[in-house]
Amino acid sequence: MPNVRDHDASVYLRLQGDALSVGGYETNPIFWEEVSDNFAFGLFDLDWDVFGPHIEGAVNRVPVLEKTGVKSTVCGPESFTPDHKPLMGEAPELRGFYLGCGFNSAGMMLGGGCGRELAHWIVHGRPEKDMYSYDIRRFHPQLTDHRRWIRERSHESYAKNYSVVFPHDEPLAGRNMRTDPLHEELLARGCVFQERQGWERPGWFTPQGTAPVLQYDYYGAYGNEAHRDYAYGRLLGDEYTFDFPPHHDVLQKWAAEAGQTANQAAHCPGLSA
Known part of the structure; x- marks a missing residue:
């Protein structure tokens, strides 16, 4: 029997002896803040609140699991x-x-x-x-020596382990670390920044106000109630496409309207453009 991975549910299943092993990668992983020197190859008690979504995903893929008992559990740091x-x-x-x-x-x-x-x-x-x-x-050493960058980006790399990587996807973690002298000036004019090697660089400009990069929120709440309100996640969902994201269509329409206005002005008697 082949191993099975359901990327939408962030869960995998594989045979292990006479049992079916179920596991996955949480979108809300928990940091282990204090590492013990004598913990080597130790384990934790399984947190069913954290592991619950994997059980739901596995049952959705293999319904018989709902009526199958649990033989053993394993939970360790990664x-x-x-x-x-x-x-x-x-x-x-x-x-x-x-x-x-x-x-x-x-x-x-x-x-x-x-x-x-x-x-x-x-x-x-x-x-x-x-x-x-x-x-x-x-x-770059400026990144590897920066604990916040390491912590946030490592967290995000785990949380997005089973995510599809889209061409316009930008990291949410480790942002606003390295900015140039014109950063605030560009931001005030509607610049939407992209991150490269820790630098915030201009990506494109929006006519719809400013677009500041928010401080990384581990669980995607960004001012909303964690694990309940996923409004920010739904907004990010618009960017998850292999085509141009929605803002590209808005910008094209805005540019076309601006060009049409300029063209009309150029053909009006008594006006110069």
Whole structure:
């Protein structure tokens, strides 16, 4: 029987001995604030309030689970990198020291290919394939030294583990860290910013007022009641498309109307444009 993953429900199912293993990735993961030195390979008690959505998703996919008993549970900590990709290659600060870690619970899936490339990397000084997106040097030291950026982006990479990555998707975490001297001036004129390597850079301008980047809200409430009001999530849903997002159509219409007005003015007697 193949493994089954339902990305809409953020749940996976696979055979494990004489049982069916059910798991997933929470959209509301909980930080472990204080790590104990002697916790290695320890486990937590399962929080059914957090795990509940996975049970609902699994029952929706495999209805018989609703009448099936629970044989055992397992709950342990998991580490995630800020962009949900492994950390590989030679450490920037220590020549000859190579890393192959940060696999975000996908080690068995990626281990074979990544192990081969890492071996080639060590022997020949560079990998055989293009491994830039996995190279640890992709992160600027100003980002890796910033605890807020690491914390927020790692949280978001876990919460969006099963999310579809759309071409116009922008991170909500780790924003407003690096801005240029014209940031406030551009913002006041309706600039909608995009994030690149921690920098807020101009993306496009909206004629409908300002669009400030809000402080990252771990659970997507943004001023609303957490886990109950998902108004902000619904607004983000408009951006989740492989086509142009809705604001593009608004801007096109606005530009067309502005162009039509200018064209009419240019053809009016007694007016110059």
